[in-house]
Amino acid sequence: MSRIIVLGGTGYAGSAIVAEAAARGHEVTSFSRTLPEQQTPGVTYVQGDATDTTALARVVDGADAVVGALAPRGALAEDFRHVYASIARIADAAGVPLHVVGGYSSLRPAPGAPRFVTDLSHAPAEFHAELTTVSALVSDDLPATPESLDWVFVSPAGRFGAHAPGERLGRYRVGDDVALHPEDGGEISGADYAIGFVDLIEQAEHHRAHLNLAY
Template identity: 65%
Template sequence: MARITVLGGTGYAGSAIVAEAAARGHEVTSLSRSPPSQPIPGVRYVQGDVADVEALARVIEGTEVVVSALAPRGPLAAPFREVSRAVARLTAAAGARLYLVGGFSSLRPAPGADRYVSDLSGVPAALHPEITQGAAVVIEDLPSAPEALDWVFVSPAAAFGAYQPGERLGRYRLGDDVAVQPDGGAISAPDYALGFLDLIEAGDRHRAHVNLGNSRAPRLVTTDLP
């Protein structure tokens, strides 16, 4: 079992990842500004600000896997990329692996095609800063991070969010940076967390961008990866 620290562990994706990791017997620490509405037994909850580098360093020290489930909105709207770079730096210094909850717009519709973020004409302008900042992490920041940092950026398929949470099906589709095709609607947070923990436990993706989508196939996992 691994020592896993989840940044943003009380949010939509983060809380599902915390729950899945704890259910599998991992040693889980969650850092967030607000306490959980329903604490999970055995999880260590730390209340703090991820923009506080000292607080970040304390929860990352000694961990084996850091999960960044942060989003560039609210108090993190302005400092998001700076915070993300600090997370990457501290994770590398700790010798831990970094897994990040990404966004759909950083994916491509086809191999070699421009990413969805390159054309946001159909997206409300108010959402553009959040989308472009989130995509910049995997497009610019992570590829230029020190080689010592082992990272995996995990995008969900389209329409992932608390506004349509869905149900746990116990299966998912896994792809690379090309968006997996829709199969029965948006992936739920529990199924996203299922795939996310499978990626952590397999440990076979390195400095890679992958994505998880819904699957109604009668088997646990389908994959679009070679």
């Protein structure tokens, strides 16, 4: 089994990925600013600041995969892209693949079309800055990293989040940077996104790629 480090492992997507990876027998470490009241058995929880590059390097040391599940809000509202630049450098130096939890607005409606983020009329105004910041990771920052960094940016279907947790169905589809339209009219639950995400880590078939998961 692999040693998987989840940065932001107590958030909505991060905690689901932590639980799924641990259930499969992986050695999982969750790194976050605060510790959860309910902890997943067998998971190592490390409390730390993602802006602390020394702490990041320490927790990444010896990892087989690093998951970035940080959100551009709160303490990271201003430093989000800078923090991910540090994570990318640390992962690259360690020779560890980086898998990033992305956003729906980073996707395209059709091959070669502008990303949804170019027209955010589909989202409340208070979320526009966050959506733009996350999208910049896959449009600008990750592609600009050295070719030696193996990264995968994984967007969920629309309306993904704690406000619409859904049920664990045990299925999903994988697409590229063009948004998949859910076949049953639904989105994807946190649990099923985590199943697909951990499958992508284990299969290691995609490299420096933007993918999306949906039903």
